[in-house]
Amino acid sequence: MPVTLLIPSALRSFTDRQATVRVEANTVGEALAALTDTYPDIRRHLYDDGNALRPFVNLYLGETNIKNTGGTATPLKDGDEVALVPSIAGGRGICGPAPDSRRVMPAPPAAEGTGG
Amino acid sequence: MIRIARQLHRNLRAEGETAYPDECCGIMLGTVDAEGTRSVTELHPMLNARESGERYHRFRIEADDILRAERLATGNGLEIIGFYHSHPDNPAVPSDYDREHALPWYAYVIVAVEQGRARRVRCWQLAEDRSRFLRERMHTLA
Incomplete structure (x- = not known):
C-alpha cells in the first residue's frame, strides 16, 4: 500500500532534494527497504556495518517514536507517514577531567608552582 | 559555505560562555539557495539532554525536539541547516564522538570556550563516506 517517508534535510541530497518519498510497503521495514533500493547511497547513513539501524536514527509514525516499540516490524496502513528523525549528539570527547574533579584537585605543591 | 549574520554569530559565542563549563547546543534553521549555499536565519537553543554530570563533554538533542524543529522549519519555508555546540576548554574541532553521531550535509x-571565554568558532561537515569531517567556510554577514 502507498505510504510516505519524510526525509530530514541532511539526507535529501540522496533523494534528489525531495523532502518526501512515496513507497509501497506493509511495514516500516519494507518502507525503508524500498527507500534504500531506490536511493542506495542513503543506506550507509541509516544503517551501520552490522546492518542495524544507527542509534541516532529514529522513526516516527505520526507523533510516536516507534523505534523502540514496534520498530521496523510496525505495520503500516494506506496513507501513513513515517518520519526519519535524527537525534543529535556529540561533544568534545573524553579528554580532560570533568570540571568538578578540577575543583576538588589539591593545589600543586610549591615546587611545581610558578615560583617567584 | 554557510552564511550567518554577525548578531547570530555573537549569540552562538554568548551561549557557549553561558553554558560553560557545560556544553551548549542548539539547532540552526535557514535557507538553501540554488547553488547550495546555506544561510542561517534562526538559532534555536536546546536543552542539553545529557545527564548533568556528563554535560561538560557531551550533548544530546532529543529526536522529539528535532521533529518539532523540522516541522517549524517546513511551516516557515526553512530547513534545518545544522547544529551547534560548544567545546569547553577544547578546540573547535570535531571529536570521533561527534563524527559517529553525525549526518552529512548538516x-x-x-x-x-576557554576558561569561560568564547574563542574560535568553526564549521564542519561530515564527508559522505563518514570517514571524517571537512572544514566548511563560514561567512559572517554584517
Missing part, C-alpha cells in the same frame, strides 16, 4: 558549528 553544518556542525563548534564554539571553543
Whole structure:
C-alpha cells in the first residue's frame, strides 16, 4: 500500500532534494527497504556495518517514536507517514577531567608552582 | 559555505560562555539557495539532554525536539541547516564522538570556550563516506 517517508534535510541530497518519498510497503521495514533500493547511497547513513539501524536514527509514525516499540516490524496502513528523525549528539570527547574533579584537585605543591 | 549574520554569530559565542563549563547546543534553521549555499536565519537553543554530570563533554538533542524543529522549519519555508555546540576548554574541532553521531550535509558549528571565554568558532561537515569531517567556510554577514 502507498505510504510516505519524510526525509530530514541532511539526507535529501540522496533523494534528489525531495523532502518526501512515496513507497509501497506493509511495514516500516519494507518502507525503508524500498527507500534504500531506490536511493542506495542513503543506506550507509541509516544503517551501520552490522546492518542495524544507527542509534541516532529514529522513526516516527505520526507523533510516536516507534523505534523502540514496534520498530521496523510496525505495520503500516494506506496513507501513513513515517518520519526519519535524527537525534543529535556529540561533544568534545573524553579528554580532560570533568570540571568538578578540577575543583576538588589539591593545589600543586610549591615546587611545581610558578615560583617567584 | 554557510552564511550567518554577525548578531547570530555573537549569540552562538554568548551561549557557549553561558553554558560553560557545560556544553551548549542548539539547532540552526535557514535557507538553501540554488547553488547550495546555506544561510542561517534562526538559532534555536536546546536543552542539553545529557545527564548533568556528563554535560561538560557531551550533548544530546532529543529526536522529539528535532521533529518539532523540522516541522517549524517546513511551516516557515526553512530547513534545518545544522547544529551547534560548544567545546569547553577544547578546540573547535570535531571529536570521533561527534563524527559517529553525525549526518552529512548538516553544518556542525563548534564554539571553543576557554576558561569561560568564547574563542574560535568553526564549521564542519561530515564527508559522505563518514570517514571524517571537512572544514566548511563560514561567512559572517554584517
